[in-house]
Each structure stands twice: as C-alpha cells, then as structure tokens.
Amino acid sequence: MKTALKNLSLMNPSKSFNSYIQKCVSLLKIFSDKGLVAGGTVFHCHLLKNGVLSERCIAIKLLIMYLEFRKLSEANQIVKDFNGFDLVVQNCLIKANIQWGNLSEARKMFDEMPERNDITWTLLISGLMKYGRLEESMWYFERNPFKSVVSWTAAITGFVKNGSSFHGLKLFVRLLESGVKPNQVTFSSIVSACIEIGDFDLGMSVLGLIIKTGFENNVSVSNSLITLCLRMHEFDQARRVFDRMETRDVVSWTAILDMYVEMGELEEARRIFDEMPQRNEVSWSAIIARYSQYGDHIEALKLFRNMVREGFKPTISCFSSILCALASLESLQAGKNLHAHVMKIGIEGDLFIACSLVDLYCKSGETKDGRLVFDSIKNKNVVLWNSMIGGYSTNGQMDEAKYLFDNMPTRNNISWGAFIGGYVEYKQFDMVFEVFNEMLLSGETPTKPTFSSVLCACASLTSLEKGRDIHGKILKLGFQYDVYLGTALTDMYAKCGDIESSKQVFDRMSERNEFSWTVMIQGLAESGFAKESLALFEEMKRNSSVAPNELMLLSVLFACSHCGFVDKGLKFFGAMKLEYGIRPKGRHYTCVVDMLSRSGRLSEAEELINSMPFQPEANALAALISGCKTYRNEEIAERTARKLVELAEKNSAGFILLSNIYASAGRWIDVSNMRKLMREKGLKKSVGFSWIEVRSHLHSFYSEDGTHLKSAEIHDILELLRLEMTDPKHFPTF
Numbered sequence: 261m262k263t264a265l266k267n268l269s270l271m272n273p274s275k276s277f278n279s280y281i282q283k284c285v286s287l288l289k290i291f292s293d294k295g296l297v298a299g300g301t302v303f304h305c306h307l308l309k310n311g312v313l314s315e316r317c318i319a320i321k322l323l324i325m326y327l328e329f330r331k332l333s334e335a336n337q338i339v340k341d342f343n344g345f346d347l348v349v350q351n352c353l354i355k356a357n358i359q360w361g362n363l364s365e366a367r368k369m370f371d372e373m374p375e376r377n378d379i380t381w382t383l384l385i386s387g388l389m390k391y392g393r394l395e396e397s398m399w400y401f402e403r404n405p406f407k408s409v410v411s412w413t414a415a416i417t418g419f420v421k422n423g424s425s426f427h428g429l430k431l432f433v434r435l436l437e438s439g440v441k442p443n444q445v446t447f448s449s450i451v452s453a454c455i456e457i458g459d460f461d462l463g464m465s466v467l468g469l470i471i472k473t474g475f476e477n478n479v480s481v482s483n484s485l486i487t488l489c490l491r492m493h494e495f496d497q498a499r500r501v502f503d504r505m506e507t508r509d510v511v512s513w514t515a516i517l518d519m520y521v522e523m524g525e526l527e528e529a530r531r532i533f534d535e536m537p538q539r540n541e542v543s544w545s546a547i548i549a550r551y552s553q554y555g556d557h558i559e560a561l562k563l564f565r566n567m568v569r570e571g572f573k574p575t576i577s578c579f580s581s582i583l584c585a586l587a588s589l590e591s592l593q594a595g596k597n598l599h600a601h602v603m604k605i606g607i608e609g610d611l612f613i614a615c616s617l618v619d620l621y622c623k624s625g626e627t628k629d630g631r632l633v634f635d636s637i638k639n640k641n642v643v644l645w646n647s648m649i650g651g652y653s654t655n656g657q658m659d660e661a662k663y664l665f666d667n668m669p670t671r672n673n674i675s676w677g678a679f680i681g682g683y684v685e686y687k688q689f690d691m692v693f694e695v696f697n698e699m700l701l702s703g704e705t706p707t708k709p710t711f712s713s714v715l716c717a718c719a720s721l722t723s724l725e726k727g728r729d730i731h732g733k734i735l736k737l738g739f740q741y742d743v744y745l746g747t748a749l750t751d752m753y754a755k756c757g758d759i760e761s762s763k764q765v766f767d768r769m770s771e772r773n774e775f776s777w778t779v780m781i782q783g784l785a786e787s788g789f790a791k792e793s794l795a796l797f798e799e800m801k802r803n804s805s806v807a808p809n810e811l812m813l814l815s816v817l818f819a820c821s822h823c824g825f826v827d828k829g830l831k832f833f834g835a836m837k838l839e840y841g842i843r844p845k846g847r848h849y850t851c852v853v854d855m856l857s858r859s860g861r862l863s864e865a866e867e868l869i870n871s872m873p874f875q876p877e878a879n880a881l882a883a884l885i886s887g888c889k890t891y892r893n894e895e896i897a898e899r900t901a902r903k904l905v906e907l908a909e910k911n912s913a914g915f916i917l918l919s920n921i922y923a924s925a926g927r928w929i930d931v932s933n934m935r936k937l938m939r940e941k942g943l944k945k946s947v948g949f950s951w952i953e954v955r956s957h958l959h960s961f962y963s964e965d966g967t968h969l970k971s972a973e974i975h976d977i978l979e980l981l982r983l984e985m986t987d988p989k990h991f992p993t994f
Contacts, residue, residue, distance in 0.1 A: 653682020
C-alpha cells in the first residue's frame, strides 16, 4: 500500500492523466475492500487537492468507499455533487441500504427512481431474497421488464439459499422455456438445488445440459459437480471431474480434500492438503477436524498452530475441533487460553463452542467450570444438556447428573445413554437397569452404545437372565450383526459362564475386530477352556489380518498357565517383543511368574522377578509366595515376602499368603507375628462373599453377615439340610 501511494505521488496527472485516474480507482477499491477508513479519508484529501473529484469514476468509487465505511455525511455530500439524478449512484445507494438491512428505504428509493436498469431490478430481487422475503422478491421479478440471465439467476439462487430448491428448479425450467441461456452461476445454483432435494437423476440431467452448453470446464460449475458426485458417493466420478479441470481454485481443492476425508483416507487427504497451491479456512478446518476425530490430537494442534501462523482466522467448527482435541489430551491450561480467546472475539455463546468447552472442563475434572459455561448459555439445546450430564457422569457426580437429567426440557436417546453410562462407569449396576427400564417405558429406542453399556453391567453382575433379555431386544431392533454389539454380547455370555452362547454369537458375527477376538480368547481362557483359547488364537493368526494385542497375549499366557503349558507359555512370552513388537508389561510378567510358580519352577520364577526392567507387581510376588506354599519352599517365600513388605504396604494379599505358609509349616509364632504386623499397618483381609440371581434380583452373602432380609429363613433351611445330611439312614451302605 505504501509503495502504491509513493508511486502515485511521483506521477504527474497532467502528463499521464488516464493512467493516474486508473491508479486512483484501484487504490480506492483497496481502501474500500480492506476497511482502511483513515487511509481512505486521507486519500480523499489528496484527490481533492489534485482536483480530480469531478471525474465521475473517481466520485463513484469514493461514494462506494464511504458507503462501505457507513460514513453517511461524506456519502451524502458526494451524492449532492452529482447535481441531479444518476442511475449508477442510485444503484449504489440501494445496494448499501440492502446491505445495512434497510429494506424499506431501499424499496422507497427504487419506487421513486425515474429510470431503472436491469441492475436496479436485480439488486432489489436478490436483496429481498437475502432476507427471506421470497414473495416480495418474486413480485418484483415478475414485473421486471428486462429479465436477463442475471435477474433470473438472482431469483433462482435466492430460492436455493432459502431452502426452497424445488421452487428454484421450477424457475429454472421457466428460464429455459423463455430462451434465456443459463450462465455458470445459474448452473452452480441448480446443481446445489439437486443436491439439497436429493434428486441425483435430475442432477445428472443437468450435467448433460452443462456439457451441451459448454460450461463443463468452468471452475464454479465443476466445483458444484464435484459436490454432487460426493453426495451420490460417486467418489471416482468426483475425482475424474477434478482431474479434468484445467483451472482449479481453493474451493476445488477443498472439495476433493473433503472427499478423502469422508472416505476416511486420512493419508491421501493429507497428501492433497499438502499439494494445495492455496488454502482457505474451510480446508484447514476439514483436515484439523479429521485428525481430531481420528484421535491424533497432537497433529491436529500442530496444524492449528500452522493455520494461525499463516494468518487464517479459524472458523467456529475449527475452534470446536481444537477444544475437543485439548479435552482428549486433558490439556486444561491450553484449553483455558483458547477459552479466553473465543471470549475475546465474542463467540463463546455459540452452542458448538459451549459444548466443546463443557467437554474440556469435565474431562479435566473441572466440572464446576464446565457448569459455569453451561449456565452462561441462555438457549441451550439437547446436545449441550447431554454434554453436561455426560461430564458429571464421567466424574462420578451422579446426583448432579440426575438432577440435570430430571430437569431437561427434552431428552433424546443420547441423553439416556450418557446417564446410563455414568452408572456403569461407577459400578452402580442396580441404577443402570432401573434407568434403562425407564428409558424403554418412555418409548425411546436405545442406541448401540447404550446397549453396550447395559451388557457391560450384565457381565459385571454375571446376570445371565438380564443379559439374555437385552439380547432379545437387540435382535428385535436388528442390531445382531453389529460388530460392537456382537463383541459386547460375546463378552457378556462368557463372563456369565454361558460359553456356548458366547461362541455362537462370535461365530455368527460377519465382521470381527481385534476386540471381538480378544474377548472370545479371554472368555475361553477364563472359563477353563484353555486349549480352545489357544486354538482360537492360532486360528486368528492364520485367517485374520488382526494383529495380537497386549490383552490378547495376556489371555494366551493365562491359558498356558492354567493348562500347564509352561514351555509354550514361555515361547509366547519371548515372542511378544521379537515377533509382535509388544513390550511386556507388569501384568504379563505376573502371569508368567504365576505360570512358573504353579508348575513348581520357583527358582525360575524368582529369577524372572529379579530380572524385570521395572518394579514387580505385588501380585507377582504374591503368586510366587502362593507357589511356595504349595511346594513348601520357606526360603524363597521369606525372601519374596520381605520384598512384598517393602513394595506393597497397603496390600494384604502377600501377608495373608505368608501367614498361611507359616501355618502349614506349624510355625504359629510367625503366624501370630504376621497377623500383628497386619493390624499395625491397618491392613485387613478382604471379606469373602458369594451371590445368586433369583427372578432378576441379585442376592449377595458376605462372610459372617446376617443382614439379609431372609437370613433367618435361610439359616433354618441350612440347618434342616444339615440334619438330613447327618441322619444315619442317609449314609451309603457298601
């Protein structure tokens, strides 16, 4: 700008007048477009000084500039200087009033004009359409004596942008019947109309007309066609349109980027993004959102920083994506900084932003701050309510979640799912079934995640009857072949002890992922079917592209341990890092220690504990002590117990096992000392309990506990059974 002004000041208007005027017009347009009020005013003085304000093109550009700046006194002075009616000036004034929302003034000026041209009529038609006044706009359209392609297109585009695509298409037919030829803007709007109403056959017919009239190489038309192909899921056709384009703009590149984003091909989308000759806010937002959705939050943040560094202003959806990424990373301070920025630019009241902020604070454990954001929004939608309820549920604040849930103006199945999920997370399983039944009674259809949550509760309670009932509801809704629900059902049946039903569900699944294989392998192993578990693992390696994961290999080691396949288990353990690229963790070492201890290879188990690259788990030491008890090895037991005392000050398992070893050896003084040490450290043995499900109700019985409502009746029956059992007449005779 400074260079342009300097060059202009060096020019002599009298020698190169036309060139000087063109430069002045260009500079006035720059001042107007960039909103440089002070610079524009100073430049006005320069023009006045050089005496060129009498030039009509300069005066009109000055008028446009002041209208853009809403400097009405300066604009009115320029209008007065025209000395009478000027059609271009009046058109400028009508356009400005429409932009300001002064439709009444614009209509008044239009009605008072002694002369009008096609631009005048089109300005009013498009202006009324812009503010949704479709009938008034069409009243003027029908009386327009010119009806050029511009005014036809203004009316058609107005209908499409107001969601009345059908009326836009009807008007397009009238345009063709009138003999007026459509232009590129007309075709772009009509393709958009076909997309909105979902009439892709009509869209293909319009494509034929586009080719016939020679607009297939037009950039804006091609962009619309790419969007049409994407909506039809004709991705190859969209790519062909893109490849045929001789010239592409940022919209073209963004459209094809959206295609790969929608297809889930993130690497190809990134390649397209990196190749783009120019980018806009939409293309940046699209790639950032996809990285955030795919869980690569660090890369999303890097892209966001690059976007801001290159001078682009993030859109609301972009801010929302980044806040979600920060929430997943639990990066509270960075989230607070971004919150301050969105407040500074005045978009904190947007519902997308508010939901993301609630999510950020709640995932960081700051539910009070999340609630402040929630309370600051006057017109809340159901998504915001769900976010706050989910936030409370995630943090175990179920009373607060229930209060909000009970006071929601409207609920959807996501609301119920979030509420139920909170009870599952914090193992309040009775409430899970209570709320789930309320949901069914309300007429709301559970979502797949809700069914998964309830199945998780069934598995945790080993409630086979409830699990079967849920399975029936899933079948009724047609979800039986869904991979996630199939996995949840497989897990539920396995944990409830019905391994046959678990295998049936697993075998019927048309698609399986790593979680499906894991829960089936784990279910077989934990149900005592160790050989079957190992056979399924080998089948997965042969017939599936799924790679073994940590939990799957832990189940395999567990199966080897309980099946006595020690050497095979050690082979799997050695292959974890070498073959599968998985570094063994504490649980894997513990499982191998348990496997060696069960088989009496206590020295190897102790050696493995001593060779661990990190502190052994208390359970590993306890497993070795348990093996020492079985095989009466007091020496290793005492060494291991000393380590356990140092390692697990709050874990009673090792002390109890060591006490039992001493008791089996008759060392009662050591038993007494161990019990005394436990009391001094405030450690207690966990109370044993059992449970049984009767008519969908779970009954728990703790050791030495008589609080059950029917405890007296139960003990009477037990006493009766004891007497029957001790009656000599029931003794067997040989």
